[in-house]
Amino acid sequence: MDLRMLSRELSLYLEHQVRVGFFGSGVGLSLILGFSVAYACYYLSSIAKKPRLVTGGESFSRFLQDHCPVVTETYYPTVWCWESRGQTLLRPFITSKPPVRYRNECVKTADGGQILLDWFDNDNSKNYMDASTRPTILLLPGLTGTSKESYILHMIHLSEELGYRCVVFNNRGMAGENLLTPRTYCCANTEDLETVIQHVHSLYPSAPFLAAGVSMGGMLLLNYLGKMGTKTPLKAAATFSVGWNTFACSESLEKPLNWLLFNYYLTTCLQSSVNKHRHMFVKQIDMDHVMKAKSIREFDKRFTAVMFGYQTIDDYYTDASPNRRLKSVGIPVLCLNSVDDVFSPSHAIPIETAKQNPNVALVLTSYGGHIGFLEGIWPRQSTYMDRVFKQFVQAMVEHGHELSNM
Structure with missing residues (x-):
């Protein structure tokens, strides 16, 4: 058979495949099924895993297992996007942005500057109708983030479901306000955060007060907690995708x-x-x-x-670097990191230091990227990070007193 005849036979075969459809071919269907089974086996054996829970005390570990079970359940990354960079890049585009109406407040600082706070008061809360005792969650965005970030909006939406109030700490000059002094922000200097925490606490001294920081916001929060020890009005805190070193x-x-x-x-x-x-x-x-x-x-x-x-x-x-202050943290803190996060390499996660502090819990997933943690076929409404946030803040508000009895 010459090349011309071979080419003709191949053309006829391909035309037939197109005409009957790829799935109409036993060979095509077998290939698809075979690939699907192989991929499913690989995914379930190598990608979907339970996170590693590292705690400095048995009581904190039992508390999380009882009231925040998501930290011990298998995390199933989005099957078509589990690689670190893909998760990191896609989250801002694929996740929804729940509508939030803020109330703005400018807080003056000792050096003559100003900090813009964005409040979600949740005045329609049915669980906590009394504003004076309504739990308050302080949210700290990442390096160049503001109250408009999707991950912040998701946290506020989840807090709304729980009946809580939220306030977003925008770093100086980031949310459209003018700088009044020649100073911006950095994750090593906690003066502005101290000012905000004292201000919020003075407004609602009887309300449970928690904080959550993402990326650089988490670094700033941990540096503050390491500096203050037990001398903070915060009841508990959570951080996500922190750069430890x-x-x-x-x-x-x-x-x-x-x-x-x-x-x-x-x-x-x-x-x-x-x-x-x-x-x-x-x-x-x-x-x-x-x-x-x-x-x-x-x-x-x-x-x-x-x-x-x-x-x-x-x-x-x-x-x-917050790793050097982790040993001094004096309130319960949960820290979620992915070990494939290119922003925070796994070798720099302070596992041994965390084991020495009974107030600290590290939750380490194998995949998730940086502020990614996508899960499900089309992860638009919720992520693994969202579920950890919701369960942890609810656990600390409703059952935090149990920790002191363990």
Whole structure:
């Protein structure tokens, strides 16, 4: 048989396959079924796993198993998107943005600056009709985030279902307000967070008060908790996708692919946020040099470290890393991280330190990326992170007193 005849026979075969449909072919159906079974076996054996729960005390572990069972259940990442970068990149686009109507408040700071708080009062709460005792959840967004982020909106929606009140802490200059002083924010300096926590507590001193921080917001929250110990009005806290060691985070994000996908974009976002207030910094910082930064590390070296008085970038990154303060946390804290998070490498997660503090629980999933944790076929309404948040804050509000009796 010559090539022309072979080509003709192949063409006739393909035309027949198209005409009857791929599924009409026993070979095609067998291939699809075979691939599906193989993929399902691989997914169930290697991808879907229970998270690792690391606690510093048996009582906290039992409490979470009883009242926050999601932290011990198998996490099933979205079957078509479980890889770290895919989860990280898709979440902002695929998850919904529940509508939230905020009440704005500007809080004055000791240095003459201002902080914008966005309140969701939940005045229609049926579970807590008395506003003075309605549980309050303080939410801290990530590096360039605000109250408009989808993960913040989801937390507020879940808190609304529980009957709680929420208040979002927007970092200086990030939510559209003017800077009144030449100062922005960093995760090592907790002064603004201390001001906000005391302010919120003074408004509702009888209400259970909790906090949740995401990414850099979680780093700031942990640094605050490590500094304050038990001397905080917060009853409990949760963090999600925290960067535990700033040096390790920076090194991971500077790998070529991660730099291309994440680092450069976040750097431009940081530059844009400070360039809006450029006139406030020109006397103390070379803003032209700042605007030429190509990475977060370069931005921090040229802007953040200089603004907050650090001699070197290493001094700032050492002070910013929450792993060194974890041992001093004095209230119950749950920390959810994925070990495949390129923003926070698994080798930098302070597992041994967590084991030494009875107030700390690490929940470590095998997959989930950075603020990803997508699950289900089409993860638009809820993520694993959302379920952890809801169960944990509810457990601490309704059953937190049990911890002291264990």
